[in-house]
Amino acid sequence: MMYLDTDVRAIHRHFRLHGFRYKATAKITCPWRGCTQKVQYKNLARHVRSIHLGVKFQCQGCNKSFTREEAIARHLCLEN
Numbered sequence: 001m002m003y004l005d006t007d008v009r010a011i012h013r014h015f016r017l018h019g020f021r022y023k024a025t026a027k028i029t030c031p032w033r034g035c036t037q038k039v040q041y042k043n044l045a046r047h048v049r050s051i052h053l054g055v056k057f058q059c060q061g062c063n064k065s066f067t068r069e070e071a072i073a074r075h076l077c078l079e080n
Contacts, residue, residue, distance in 0.1 A: 006049055006053055006055045008046060011044075011045035015031070015045070018031075020044075024041055024042035025041070026040065027040055027041075028044065030047060050067035055067070061076075
């Protein structure tokens with residue numbers, strides 16, 4: 001098993017290391033084995049983190065979980 005950092009920048013670095021270099025808006029098939037999802041290259045790391053690595057962010061106030069940092073930040077602003 002290989003360790004992959006869950007930071008979006010680290011995931012992008014990892015893909016570049018393996019030769020994945022596309023324009024940000026290029027639509028590509030996710031290179032994760034068995035995945036056929038098409039995503040824009042700029043969103044690939046976010047897709048891998050939430051779908052394949054299962055990273056979630058949980059609100060400490062209401063226990064609702066989110067797959068994106070922006071979503072929980074927006075939720076926290078609305079809660080306060």
